[in-house]
Amino acid sequence: MPKQENVIKKPTYQLNSRGEFTIENYNFSKPFANFFPGIAGTYGIPMWAFYVNRGQAIISMGTKDKDHSIMEFLPANKAWQRVTLQGFRTFIKVSEGRSEHFYEPFHNGFINLDFSLSNRMRITSYDLKLSEENYSLRLNTEVEFFNITQDVYAALARVVTITNASRRARRIRVLDGLPQIIPYGTANLFLKKLSRTIEAWMSVRNLQKGVPFYKLDVDPTDRPEIVHIKEGNFYLCFINQNNKPKIIRPIVDPETVFGPVTDFSCPYHFLHAKKFIHPAKEITESKTPCALSPLEADLSPGESLKIFCLIGNMRSLELLNDSIARIASEEYFSQKERENQALIEGLQKNIETESSSRAFNLYAKQTYLDNILRGGYPVTFKAGRHNSVFYLYSRKHGDLERDYNKFHIQPSYFSQGNGNYRDINQNRRCDPWFNPDIDDENLIYFFNLLQTDGFNPLIVKGTSYSLRDRSSFEPVLMSLVPNQEQAQRLLQSLSGTFTPGDVIFSIEENKINLSVSYDDFIAILLTHSFKIQEAEHGEGFWTDHWTYNLDLLENYAGLFPEHLAHTLFEKRVFTFYDSVEVVSPRSQKYVLYAGKPRQLHSVAADNEKREIIAKRTSQPHVVRTEYGKGEPYQTTLINKLLCLFVNKLASLDPFGVGIEMEANKPNWYDALNGLPGLFGSSLCETFELKRLALFIKKMVGSGRIERIALTEEVLDFLRELEKLLQEWLIGQRQERDMVFWDKSYAAKEAYRQRVRLGVSGKEQDIACADIVSVIDRALEKIEAGIQKAKDPKKDFYYSYFINEVTDYETLGDNRIRPRAFIQKKLPLFxxxxxxxxxxxxxxxxxxxxxxxxxxxxxxxxxxxxxxxxxxxxxxxxxxxxxxxxxxxxxxxxxxxxxxxxxxxxxxxxxxxxxxxxxxxxxxxxxxxxxxxxxxxxxxxxxxxxxxxxxxxxxxxxxxxxxxxxxxxxxxxxWLRMNAGDRPFFLDAEGKLNLRLSPVLAGWLFKKDRTYSFNFLSSVLVVYHNPGHKNTFGKDGVKPHKIILTSETSQQYVFESDTIPSPYAQQVRDRRIRRIDIFLK
Incomplete structure (x- = not known):
């Protein structure tokens, strides 16, 4: 056998013909970390699974969060170090005559140095495949991983195929699986800090069935009440023998495999035993167990040994044992593999793109999928004329490199997770363009999380529901559940808040029979429920979060131009989020720290508010009328926009340049975490304030309405700022920005104190012309500040500023009142x-x-x-x-x-x-x-x-x-490249029209001179470009003829660049199947 064959080989990368991204010799490529999508379908239980490009890749997995691991969550740098020891392992002994060779596929350690090897990793959006050829032993090994979808449990499927590539028959002995598996109930804290102590609680059950169930019997938390644990992690392994599945009971005691080699580097007993068999006795308690399946096979030339594994979580041992016969089959694996692929590709079909660049086409699909993972995927439940939109799959972006994040993926049907306001808001920006059924759902959702002070909670949780009227829903439920006793039991489970997943779990666990499908039942239920926006304060308030609502608003206006006025001025469904935390006044947060002026402890909990909110039985975090004692306050979107406007205008720094970081946090650029303490400010939000002002001016100045009603506290605030703006306009240039800052801040603090517990609920009219007048003055001030931030010679803008206190008055207890500032620019951003x-x-x-x-x-x-x-x-x-x-x-x-x-x-x-x-x-x-x-x-x-x-x-x-x-x-x-800017518009008669104006370079058109994409997820648009020319610029081609094909294959031809009404509406309703557009 040749020596020193397995030297470092140069890795190569390619996108193969099947759309898989392939890395040859991946063990020697640059290390990276990645993850499976964690999408299990509407009626599936998701699992998080992280992998790296070393060994057998998978290093961490589990359900829900880091506290529910099956393989311990490890940061990326530790994952790269440990995956070849703690990840999946396949130990092989190959016998040929009297000689025997030991080999571990996918391992680049000393043990394989004598072999000539090559391996590859193939990555898709839905699975991961590894393969390795051992040319020395003429043995090929393949491993495939994918998630189980649309089932009652969460699991990772793993299929190992070992093929005899030689010309002789040989016997192989295999030990395959995990050297370490975490019993359910072991929280991340115990793994990181008390991993030895927690072993006393660990146990393995169900060995008699051949499918071990790993769990703690009771919750290890030190408290007087004992909480028993039903759930558990499991490991199922089987092979096909005589066309029937044969379950292979794994070894669960790692000492019987590794012996004295406690770092798992060498399977000592397996290596030294002539015939390694199941140990006569295994210790199944008080140690961290393993799951390693011993197998033997005689392989003819070209013959393979195929090992099927499921590693996952079940809600109970009973559910596991009831499921074994169903899930331990090759047919089940094949079905779930197809389902998993179809589920992911079904989501990606919404952004189907056919350009000349295959990489661009596939990248669009992957990016769309990843956008779903952070923002969620909207599904529409239709009951009669009513649409209910529910977001699936969203979660905080936790992975091996974002080791700081406390991600949460709900282990239920209709799974949803937590996320940050900014992240989810941004990632839902374009959603209506992929599902117009969303309509104004996201506008309402995110604007309603804005507070009366213009800030918002950080953590956005999943959506829950509550019945509007139990008595009116009861007869409806009775018609849907034939068994009245079951109906009453189900109605009782709906007495509090619920999620769709909770409801279906309850139906299944109680074996309740419905007269309709699950989807239809949920659709009907949601029409009788109101949505609850679950959120938490988190930490501090960022200066930029509100700005992403303007993106939502612009996208909505672009898709539904005829609805915009109604949504802004007439739809009274907008509320204010009521937070326990409030921004501290200057008198409390302007302090001396180490002898220097600083802005610290800028947000504090208001205990009086906490008590009031805690007593509310419904919608506790919605601002009330009568200053907290009345009903939830509902108003219009224009009212909320003007509330934002006054709050942000009164937050300009002492130089009128940036919006102050007054609440412990900076803006999008989180890494300037110290800047709020330095009285920092940001020009970025000043630009956005200008954008907000221009939008309000455009809408209220359109002449459609003459007066609007504002919350009286907001109107009073606006009137006060109007006076200050007038003073600023005639003030001395050296002092006027400082004067405006001091007085507007005082007005803001007075307003905040006034609305601290709620609003009066009264609204007062103001003429639109008066609003435009105030905005015009504000824009003059805003623009003056922006110009200060501009480099006059180089035409770029400075983004961030330190506003250093140079003179102050002491107030006692290290508190100060600034009298003067100097502004210092940070470098370019x-x-x-x-x-x-x-x-x-x-x-x-x-x-x-x-x-x-x-x-x-x-x-x-x-x-x-x-x-x-x-x-x-x-x-x-x-x-x-x-x-x-x-x-x-x-x-x-x-x-x-x-x-x-x-x-x-x-x-x-x-x-x-x-x-x-x-x-x-x-x-x-x-x-x-x-x-x-x-x-x-x-x-x-x-x-x-x-x-x-x-x-x-x-x-x-x-x-x-x-x-x-x-x-x-x-x-x-992608949307602007393919459809142009604001493709839907109203003509002179106020009718909806559609004009697609692509911005596509000629090289993006395929050899057949076409470029196509799915518009609104399901309307195929095909551009025909005979000359392969750009669709922009002096010599660019433009649409001149359009052919629409309806769902019934009827065609409509327009010798124009515009699709008129009513056909534009049909396109938006997705009743048109295809649009062919000819360019010249």
Missing amino acids: LEGQVHALRLAENHAQARRIYEATRKSPLFDKKLGMYKVTSSLASMPEEIGRCRVFTPGWLEHESIWLHMEYKYLAEILKTGLYDEFYRELKYLLIPFQKPQKYGRSILENSSFLVSSAFPDKNLWGNGFVARLSGSTAEFLDI
Whole structure:
């Protein structure tokens, strides 16, 4: 046998013909971390599973959260180190005559140095495949992983195939599985800090059935009441023998396999035994167990041994044993493999794209899927004329590199999870364009989480429901459940709050028979229920969260232009979130810390509010009338927008430049966590305040209405700011911004105190002309501040500022009252240029900003990409953690993909189409070189290492996988490339029209001269471009003929670039199957 064959081999990357991203010799490629989608279908139980490109890949998995692991959650750096020991293992002894060889596939350690090997990893959106050829032993091994979907339990399926590639028959002995499996009930804290102690609670049951059930018998929490644990993790292994499944009972005591080798590096007893068999005795308690299945097989040339494994969680031992006969079959595995693929590809079909670039087409699908994982997937329940929208699959972006996040994936049907307000809001931005049934659902949802102070809770939980009127639903339920006793039992379970998953679980566990399908039952139930927005304060208040509501509003206006006025001015369904936490007044948070003025402890819990909210039996976190004592206050969207406007206008810093970080947190750029303490402010939100002001002005100044009703407290606040703006206009330039800051802040504090417990509920009219007048004055002040932040010579904008207190009055207890400030600019950030582009008034201004940015230190010339910041070396460490990071890494001078994509999107929106396509080839991930990117070019990363980083080998390498806001930006880009800006519009008669105006480069058209995509998820649009020309620019081609094909195959032809009414409505209703558009 040749020696020293398994030397380091150069990895290669490719996108194969099946759309799989393949890495040859992946054990020697750049390390990365990734994950399965964790989507199990509407009636399935999801599992989280994380993998790395080492060993057998899977390193951590479980249900719900880190406290419900089956394999311990490990951060990425530890995962790369431990996967080859703690992950799945396959030990093989190969016998040929008298010789015997030991081999462990997919392991690049010393034990395999004598073998000539090659291996590969194949990644898709729905599964993972590994394969290895041992040319020395002529043995091939394949492993496939996928999630079980649409079933009553959560599990990872694993199929191992070992093939004799030699010309001789040989015997193989195999030991396959996990060297360590975590019993259910073992919280992450115990694994990390008390892993030895917690073993005393561990046990393994059900060995007599051959399918071990791993659990703690009782909750180990130290408390007087004992809580018994029913759930458990399980390991099922079987092979096919004589066309029947044969269950292989795994060994559960790791000592009987590894003996004295406690690090699992060598299966000591398996290696030394001539014939390794099940140990006569295993210790099944008080130690961390394993799941290793012993097998033997005589393989003829070309013959394979196929091992089927399920590793998962069951709600009870009884459910496990009742399920064994059903799930232990190759047919079941094949069915679930197909279901899993169909489920994921079914979601991705909504963004089906057929361009000349296969990488771009597949990237769009992957990005759409990843957007769902963070924002959720809307499903519509229809009952009569009523639509109920429910979001499935959303979760906080937890993975091996985001080890800091406490993710939560509900282990139930209709699974949903927790997330941050900003993240979910952004990732749902384009959802109506994929499912118009959403209508104004997200507008209502996110605007209703805004408080009267313009802030919002951080943590957005899943949606729950409560019956509107139990007595009116009872007869409906009786008609749906034939057995009246069962109906009463089900009605009782609906007495509090519930989720759709809870309801179906209750139906199944109580064996309740329905006269309709589950989907129909949920649809009817939701029409008789009201939605509860579950949220938690979390920590502090960010300055930017409100701005993403403007994106939602603009998207809604683009899709439903005829509904906008009604939604803004007439629909009284908007409420205010009532939080226990409030922003502290200046007198409490302006302090001396280590002898220096600081803004600290800016948010505090209001105990009086806590008591009031705790006593509410319904919708506790909705602001009440009568200052907290009355009914939930409902109002209009325009009222909420003006409430936002006054709060943010009164939050401009002492120089009128940035919005103050007054509540413990910065804005989108979280890594400036120290800036709020330095009285920091952000220009980015000032731009957004201008955007808000312009939108309100446009809507109230349209002449459609003359007066609107405002919450009286908001109107009084507005009137006070109107006076201050007048004073500012005539004030001395050296002092007027400071005076406005002090007085507007005082007005804001008075307003906050007034609405602390609620609002009066009274509304007063104001003339629209008066609102426009106030906004015009505000815009003058806002624009003056923006100009201060602009570099007059280079046309770029500074984004962030330290407002240093230079003079103050002491108030006692280390509290101060500032008298004077100086403003210090932080170095350049890409974020400021993004907002500046968004508000550019014309192409010329947009081009100046673009060219200035490209010439600035933000542009990484070596990569041709844009850094999130320029160098922060000149700044004090007090600005935040970004200052401590090595340049080029994390948020300091790296290529932060989300912000770079925001910038790319704004280039497209402003009509700089040539510039957009110049940048696209360098910035978009599917066009990266995989050797440099270090992972699949179909998947986003949070950041790429820039050329500012000292290690050149990492330049352009992507880190922190997939669940990034970049997915939302790409969907926005994709929509605008394919359909143009605001394709739906109202004609002079107020009728709905549709004009698709693609912005597509000629090279994106296929050889057959077409480019196609799914519009609104299911309307196939095909562009015909005989000359392969751009659809923009001086010589660009434009639509001139349109053919619509209806669901019944009837065709409508328009010699025009516009689809008129009523056909535009039919397209939006998705009653048109196909649109062919001819370009010339």
